[in-house]
Amino acid sequence: MSSPNSAASNDGPLRYEATGVDYTLIDPLKVAAQRAAASTASQLQQHGMHEIESSRGESAYVVDAGPFLIASIVECLGTKALVADEMHRLTGRIHYGAIAQDTLAMAVNDLITVGATPLVVQAYWAAGGSEWFGDAARAAALVQGWREACERCGVAWGGGETPALAGIVEAGRIDLAAACTGIVNPKTRLSLGDALRAGDRIVLLASSGIHANGLSLARSVATRLPEGYLTPLDDGSLYGEALLAPTVLYAPVMAALHAADIVPHYCANITGHGWRKLLRHPGDFGYRIDVVPPVPPVLDFIRTQAGHDAAEAYGTLNMGAGFALFVAASQADAVVDLARACGVPAWNAGEVGPGPKRLSVPSLGIEWDASELQLR
Amino acid sequence: MSSPNSAASNDGPLRYEATGVDYTLIDPLKVAAQRAAASTASQLQQHGMHEIESSRGESAYVVDAGPFLIASIVECLGTKALVADEMHRLTGRIHYGAIAQDTLAMAVNDLITVGATPLVVQAYWAAGGSEWFGDAARAAALVQGWREACERCGVAWGGGETPALAGIVEAGRIDLAAACTGIVNPKTRLSLGDALRAGDRIVLLASSGIHANGLSLARSVATRLPEGYLTPLDDGSLYGEALLAPTVLYAPVMAALHAADIVPHYCANITGHGWRKLLRHPGDFGYRIDVVPPVPPVLDFIRTQAGHDAAEAYGTLNMGAGFALFVAASQADAVVDLARACGVPAWNAGEVGPGPKRLSVPSLGIEWDASELQLR
Numbered sequence: 001m002s003s004p005n006s007a008a009s010n011d012g013p014l015r016y017e018a019t020g021v022d023y024t025l026i027d028p029l030k031v032a033a034q035r036a037a038a039s040t041a042s043q044l045q046q047h048g049m050h051e052i053e054s055s056r057g058e059s060a061y062v063v064d065a066g067p068f069l070i071a072s073i074v075e076c077l078g079t080k081a082l083v084a085d086e087m088h089r090l091t092g093r094i095h096y097g098a099i100a101q102d103t104l105a106m107a108v109n110d111l112i113t114v115g116a117t118p119l120v121v122q123a124y125w126a127a128g129g130s131e132w133f134g135d136a137a138r139a140a141a142l143v144q145g146w147r148e149a150c151e152r153c154g155v156a157w158g159g160g161e162t163p164a165l166a167g168i169v170e171a172g173r174i175d176l177a178a179a180c181t182g183i184v185n186p187k188t189r190l191s192l193g194d195a196l197r198a199g200d201r202i203v204l205l206a207s208s209g210i211h212a213n214g215l216s217l218a219r220s221v222a223t224r225l226p227e228g229y230l231t232p233l234d235d236g237s238l239y240g241e242a243l244l245a246p247t248v249l250y251a252p253v254m255a256a257l258h259a260a261d262i263v264p265h266y267c268a269n270i271t272g273h274g275w276r277k278l279l280r281h282p283g284d285f286g287y288r289i290d291v292v293p294p295v296p297p298v299l300d301f302i303r304t305q306a307g308h309d310a311a312e313a314y315g316t317l318n319m320g321a322g323f324a325l326f327v328a329a330s331q332a333d334a335v336v337d338l339a340r341a342c343g344v345p346a347w348n349a350g351e352v353g354p355g356p357k358r359l360s361v362p363s364l365g366i367e368w369d370a371s372e373l374q375l376r
Numbered sequence: 377m378s379s380p381n382s383a384a385s386n387d388g389p390l391r392y393e394a395t396g397v398d399y400t401l402i403d404p405l406k407v408a409a410q411r412a413a414a415s416t417a418s419q420l421q422q423h424g425m426h427e428i429e430s431s432r433g434e435s436a437y438v439v440d441a442g443p444f445l446i447a448s449i450v451e452c453l454g455t456k457a458l459v460a461d462e463m464h465r466l467t468g469r470i471h472y473g474a475i476a477q478d479t480l481a482m483a484v485n486d487l488i489t490v491g492a493t494p495l496v497v498q499a500y501w502a503a504g505g506s507e508w509f510g511d512a513a514r515a516a517a518l519v520q521g522w523r524e525a526c527e528r529c530g531v532a533w534g535g536g537e538t539p540a541l542a543g544i545v546e547a548g549r550i551d552l553a554a555a556c557t558g559i560v561n562p563k564t565r566l567s568l569g570d571a572l573r574a575g576d577r578i579v580l581l582a583s584s585g586i587h588a589n590g591l592s593l594a595r596s597v598a599t600r601l602p603e604g605y606l607t608p609l610d611d612g613s614l615y616g617e618a619l620l621a622p623t624v625l626y627a628p629v630m631a632a633l634h635a636a637d638i639v640p641h642y643c644a645n646i647t648g649h650g651w652r653k654l655l656r657h658p659g660d661f662g663y664r665i666d667v668v669p670p671v672p673p674v675l676d677f678i679r680t681q682a683g684h685d686a687a688e689a690y691g692t693l694n695m696g697a698g699f700a701l702f703v704a705a706s707q708a709d710a711v712v713d714l715a716r717a718c719g720v721p722a723w724n725a726g727e728v729g730p731g732p733k734r735l736s737v738p739s740l741g742i743e744w745d746a747s748e749l750q751l752r
Contacts, residue, residue: 022506037533061534130398157413158437179555
C-alpha cells in the first residue's frame with residue numbers, strides 16, 4: 001500500500017490511491033456498517049412500512065410509506081473547499097457560492113437516481129471555529145449559492161446545522177454536507193434498475209468539469225506545478241478556477257423527464273471512480289459507449305499532468321459525463337432533447353447489451369469487466 | 377468579547393462563551409441562512425405541497441405531503457468525541473458505542489419534538505483520514521452502537537457517508553452527524569405548539585448526564601483539574617467516564633404516548649442553553665417549575681468546578697432534565713407513568729401560565745424573562 005499523501009513528488013504517474021484516500025482501511029468499516037444497517041430494516045414494520053430492499057447500496061435509500069415512497073440521503077462535499085480556500089488566498093476571489101452548489105449537487109444528484117423528486121434539503125456546515133462564520137462576504141456567498149441551488153432543484157431548504165467544531169474540524173476550514181429527502185410518486189417512477197434490459201440506450205449528460213470527485217488527485221497535481229493553481233489552461237482559465245466550476249444540478253432534467261412521462265430504467269450519478277459507475281447496476285449486462293463526450297479542459301489537463309492512460313482517467317474522473325440515464329431505445333432521442341432544453345448537453349451515447357458484465361468504450365480502448373473496482 | 381479558548385486558567389468562574397464558541401460570529405450567518413431558507417419554501421408548490429410554516433426555527437422542518445407530514449433534520453454531535461478520544465488515550469477503553477448513541481440522539485430527539493415518528497436515519501461519519509477507520513475495535517463499536525440506537529428508536533438505518541477528509545477534519549478525529557426523516561401521521565399529531573395553553577402541565581424527562589451539549593465547558597473544566605478526566609466524582613466514577621454516559625433516546629417515550637393517543641401540546645429537547653429551552657415556544661406564556669429533578673453527579677461537579685450559580689448552570693446544562701413535554705393537565709400523570717414504563721424517570725414538574733413570557737423556578741431562585749438568550 002502507498003501511504004496516504006505520499007505522492008507529492010514529481011516522479012511518475014499519480015495514482016488516486018496515493019493521493020490521500022486509502023479505501024482498504026475504509027472498506028471493512030463500510031461493509032460492517034452496511035450489514036448492520038440492513039439488519040435494521042425490520043424496524044419499519046412497526047410503522048406499517050417496509051424498505052425497498054434493492055435500494056440498499058444504491059445512491060439513495062427508499063422506504064415504501066404507503067401512498068408513495070420516501071427517499072433520503074446524506075452526502076459530503078469532500079475536499080473541494082480546500083481548493084476554494086487556496087484560490088481565495090491566491091486571488092482574493094470567493095468561490096463559496098459554487099461550493100454551495102457542489103455540496104447540494106452531491107446529495108440531490110444522488111437522490112434523483114432512484115426516481116425521487118427532491119423536496120427538502122438540510123445544510124450541514126461544520127466549521128473549525130466560530131471565526132469561519134465571521135468572514136461576512138464568504139458566509140453570504142455560501143448562503144446565496146445554497147439558496148440558488150435549492151431553487152434550481154425545486155427543493156425547500158429546511159434548515160440545518162452550523163456548528164463550530166474547534167478540535168475536530170481544522171481551524172479556518174469547513175466540513176460541508178447536505179441531507180436530502182424526497183418522494184417517488186407515483187411509485188412506478190422508481191428507477192432502481194428492475195426494468196433495465198438489453199437493447200436499452202445509455203444517454204450521457206455533460207459535466208461542467210471535475211464536479212466534486214477526484215479532488216485529492218487534482219490537489220496533488222497542483223503541488224507538481226510550478227505555478228500551482230494559477231497555471232493557465234489552454235483555454236486561458238486558471239487551473240484552480242477551472243476546478244471550481246460548480247457541479248451540474250441534474251434535478252431539472254429529471255423533472256423534465258417526469259413531466260414527459262419518461263421513466264429511466266436506471267440512472268448512475270458519475271462521481272467517484274468515474275465511468276466505472278456505469279457498471280453499477282447489479283445485473284449481468286454489458287455496456288458499450290460509442291459516443292464519447294468532449295472532455296472539459298481541466299480534466300484533460302489533469303489527465304496529462306497525472307500521466308494517466310484512458311482507463312485510469314475514465315476510471316477516476318467523470319471526463320465530461322456527469323450523469324448516465326439508461327432508457328428505452330425508443331425514448332433515447334427524446335431524453336437527449338429534454339436534457340438539452342434544460343441547458344444540459346446530452347448524447348445518445350451507448351447501448352446496454354447482454355452479459356457478462358463489462359464496459360466497452362472502443363474508441364478509448366477501454367474494456368472493463370466485473371472484476372473492476374468495487375463500486376457500491 | 378472573550379476570545380475563544382481563553383478560559384483554561386484556574387481563576388474565576390468559567391463562562392460558556394469563553395469556552396470556544398462565539399455566537400456573535402455565528403448568529404449573523406444563521407439569521408441570513410434562516411431568511412434565505414424561508415424564501416425557498418415556495419419551491420414546494422410545484423410538487424403540490426407546502427411547508428408547515430411554524431416549523432421554521434423549530435427543531436425539525438415539516439412539510440405537508442398530502443396524506444401525512446414529512447419531517448426532516450440534520451444534527452451534529454459536537455465535540456463530545458474529543459472526550460472519548462482522550463479517555464481512550466488515558467484508559468484504553470473505547471466509548472464509541474456511546475458516542476454513536478449520542479449522535480443519533482441529537483437528530484432523533486429533535487425530530488420527535490414536532491410529533492414525528494422517526495423512520496430513517498443516515499449516518500455522517502467524516503474522519504480526518506482513512507486511518508481512523510483502520511482501528512477495527514473502535515470502528516466496530518461505532519457501528520454496533522449506531523445499530524442498537526436505531527433499534528431502540530424504531531428507525532431503519534438507511535446508509536450514509538464515511539468520507540476521509542484529511543486537511544478538513546483533523547488527523548485522528550471524526551466529525552459525526554445524523555440526518556433523520558420521519559412522518560407525522562395522522563397530521564393531528566403535529567406538536568408545534570398551537571395547542572399550548574395556560575393550565576397545561578410540564579413533564580420533565582430525566583437526562584443521563586451532560587448528553588452532548590455543554591461539552592466545551594466540560595472540557596475546559598477538565599483542563600483546570602490536576603487529574604483531568606481521571607478525577608473521581610463523589611459516586612466513584614471518573615469525570616471523563618461520567619461525561620460519556622450516552623444521551624437518553626426519548627423516541628420510545630413518544631411512541632408510547634402515540635400508542636396511548638396522547639398528543640403533547642409542545643415539546644422541548646433540552647440541549648444547548650439548558651433550561652432556557654423551556655422558553656422556546658414563540659407564544660406569550662409564563663412557565664413555573666416546582667419539582668426540580670435530581671442533578672446527575674457529573675453536572676453537579678461541573679457546576680461546582682466552573683463556579684456557576686443556579687441561573688448560569690441551568691441556563692447552560694440540562695441539569696437532569698433532558699426533554700420537556702407540555703401536556704394537558706388531565707394527561708400529565710399518565711405521561712409520567714408511560715415514560716417511567718419506558719425506563720425514563722419523569723416528573724409532573726410544572727405549569728404553563730399566562731404571559732408575559734418568563735420562566736420561574738422558585739426553589740432555585742431562577743426568574744428569566746423573554747430577554748434571556750436568543751434560543752431559536
